[in-house]
Amino acid sequence: xxxxxxxxxxxxxxxxxxxxxxxxxxxxxxxxxxxxxxxxxxxxxxxxxxxxxxxxxxxxxxxxxxxxxxxxxxxxxxxxxxxxxxxxxxxxxxxxxxxxxxxxxxxxxxxxxxxxxxxxxxxxxxxxxxxxxxxxxxxxxxxxxxxxxxxxxxxxxxxxxxxxxxxxxxxxxxxxxxxxxxxxxxxxxxxxxxxxxxxxxxxxxxxxxxxxxxxxxxxxxxxxxxxxxxxxxxxxxxxxxxxxxxxxxxxxxxxxxxxxxxxxxxxxxxxxxxxxxxxxxxxxxxxxxxxxxxxxxxxxxxxxxxxxxxxxxxxxxxxxxxxxxxxxxxxxxxxxxxxxxxxxxxxxxxxxxxxxxxxxxxxxxx
Amino acid sequence: xxxxxxxxxxxxxxxxxxxxxxxxxxxxxxxxxxxxxxxxxxxxxxxxxxxxxxxxxxxxxxxxxxxxxxxxxxxxxxxxxxxxxxxxxxxxxxxxxxxxxxxxxxxxxxxxxxxxxxxxxxxxxxxxxxxxxxxxxxxxxxxxxxxxxxxxxxxxxxxxxxxxxxxxxxxxxxxxxxxxxxxxxxxxxxxxxxxxxxxxxxxxxxxxxxxxxxxxxxxxxxxxxxxxxxxxxxxx
Numbered sequence: 299x300x301x302x303x304x305x306x307x308x309x310x311x312x313x314x315x316x317x318x319x320x321x322x323x324x325x326x327x328x329x330x331x332x333x334x335x336x337x338x339x340x341x342x343x344x345x346x347x348x349x350x351x352x353x354x355x356x357x358x359x360x361x362x363x364x365x366x367x368x369x370x371x372x373x374x375x376x377x378x379x380x381x382x383x384x385x386x387x388x389x390x391x392x393x394x395x396x397x398x399x400x401x402x403x404x405x406x407x408x409x410x411x412x413x414x415x416x417x418x419x420x421x422x423x424x425x426x427x428x429x430x431x432x433x434x435x436x437x438x439x440x441x442x443x444x445x446x447x448x449x450x451x452x453x454x455x456x457x458x459x460x461x462x463x464x465x466x467x468x469x470x471x472x473x474x475x476x477x478x479x480x481x482x483x484x485x486x487x488x489x490x491x492x493x494x495x496x497x498x499x500x501x502x503x504x505x506x507x508x509x510x511x512x513x514x515x516x517x518x519x520x521x522x523x524x525x526x527x528x529x530x531x532x533x534x535x536x537x538x539x540x541x542x543x544x545x546x547x548x549x550x551x552x553x554x555x556x557x558x559x560x561x562x563x564x565x566x567x568x569x570x571x572x573x574x575x576x577x578x579x580x581x582x583x584x585x586x587x588x589x590x591x592x593x594x595x596x597x598x599x600x601x602x603x604x605x606x607x608x609x610x611x612x613x614x615x616x617x618x619x620x621x622x623x624x625x626x627x628x629x630x631x632x633x634x635x636x637x638x639x640x641x642x643x644x645x646x647x648x649x650x651x652x653x654x655x656x657x658x659x660x661x662x663x664x
Numbered sequence: 665x666x667x668x669x670x671x672x673x674x675x676x677x678x679x680x681x682x683x684x685x686x687x688x689x690x691x692x693x694x695x696x697x698x699x700x701x702x703x704x705x706x707x708x709x710x711x712x713x714x715x716x717x718x719x720x721x722x723x724x725x726x727x728x729x730x731x732x733x734x735x736x737x738x739x740x741x742x743x744x745x746x747x748x749x750x751x752x753x754x755x756x757x758x759x760x761x762x763x764x765x766x767x768x769x770x771x772x773x774x775x776x777x778x779x780x781x782x783x784x785x786x787x788x789x790x791x792x793x794x795x796x797x798x799x800x801x802x803x804x805x806x807x808x809x810x811x812x813x814x815x816x817x818x819x820x821x822x823x824x825x826x827x828x829x830x831x832x833x834x835x836x837x838x839x840x841x842x843x844x845x846x847x848x849x850x851x852x853x854x855x856x857x858x859x860x861x862x863x864x865x866x867x868x869x870x871x872x873x874x875x876x877x878x879x880x881x882x883x884x885x886x887x888x889x890x891x892x893x894x895x896x897x898x899x900x
Contacts, residue, residue, distance in 0.1 A: 386796070
């Protein structure tokens, strides 16, 4: 199912004018706060009625202001995971989870309660009330509640923003499982580049109420205009080969071996690794006597000078793209140009745990 | 124990206590749906004439009760605009009947009930209701499954306050439905009547004790429930 969204809405502070199409998988709406992400998701949910617009899920028209059609939120069959959980305080976890089932049409394809409880690890929480749950537990229940409403589309509005780093690390894998195990499309709002790299099949980058870029994460993450100079990054698909006794994991990419601080996944599993553009060093010749462990070979596809002193250089590493941010001075001195072969050097310790996620999904590399 | 109580109060006094309980109970229960509706309208909706509705609801709190009673008599009396219709079409007569006493009590207690429910409603996070609607609940179901359970302590507290107020209503009642033993003579009217005749002080005193006991009980109960509301709101 694809989701087509086109809305215009006028606020006191800024105007929203957004159109994009979200294919299957996880579509991440990415942008700084105040860029219109939440407004957009609320419009899809029916909680906010935009001045003008059209929203179509599959072949179902949810909103068409031109035709004066607006399906009320309770008939839209969505599962909305809010930033603050919004669990019902007067109901137990079990009652919260099954709340949506009361209203789902008979025979709707919903996962079973035991399956969701197992997927999200909620077994010990069922008889508690939301007041007695931690932030991470609340968000897991909120995800389960949305899933059990038999939604045709899942919306998640910065579901990790209210959590600390440890809780984020606890919840993110559940969204990865949703993406890989549940066929329902997900519209996910985030302002974290790491979440984009780990979850997205499609990224819609927003700024000041406008779409600045749409595409697969490998493409949008390297887009300085969309991500900002410091947010620009690339995503490599890597397969875990082995864990070593010195605390490192050995992974195989199409451009060579990648050594990372120990990852949790078993050998054989496929991971997505986010590498910030500013952490990549380029070398024309294969360097020797270097402390960095990771040297990947690739071919330059693009050299893009920035407005300041920097330049973005993109390499094709097998099917993946790797973007490096260097100075224009170095790019000129090295005579970098598309078509040349080049080596990318990445410090092992520059890759943080939140940059590594599971990903059997393709990145849809351009 | 029951027999002792029965002997402690004279038959006239018992009659007044029973009538008071019946009038107050009917007044509270019958006005509750309207009270919830008015509180919801005042807390959640913005509409033309909202200040007018707000004023109308609170008017009995500020007006002299005699004035409220007289207005009720003009409206719901046999010759009143509404009273005449009720009498001719439905055979319902309110003036000088216990049902009229219940109406007077309900009108006088209404502002207290609405205030308590409105406060509880304003403490409910509308985001929870939005969440329920995204899960498929229609506005009616959202109210029944989320809003109502969350405001229930406020509804109970408001009802108890209204009940206590109805038990004590005197001015509007005696103006609207007079002071007929067995028909409209509630505890306050009975105390007033006993005090008008020589030697009635003892009967009046006993009814005073009953009134104080009932009022204190109601107040304590509503206090406990109000605290529970506060706890729940803080815990959410």
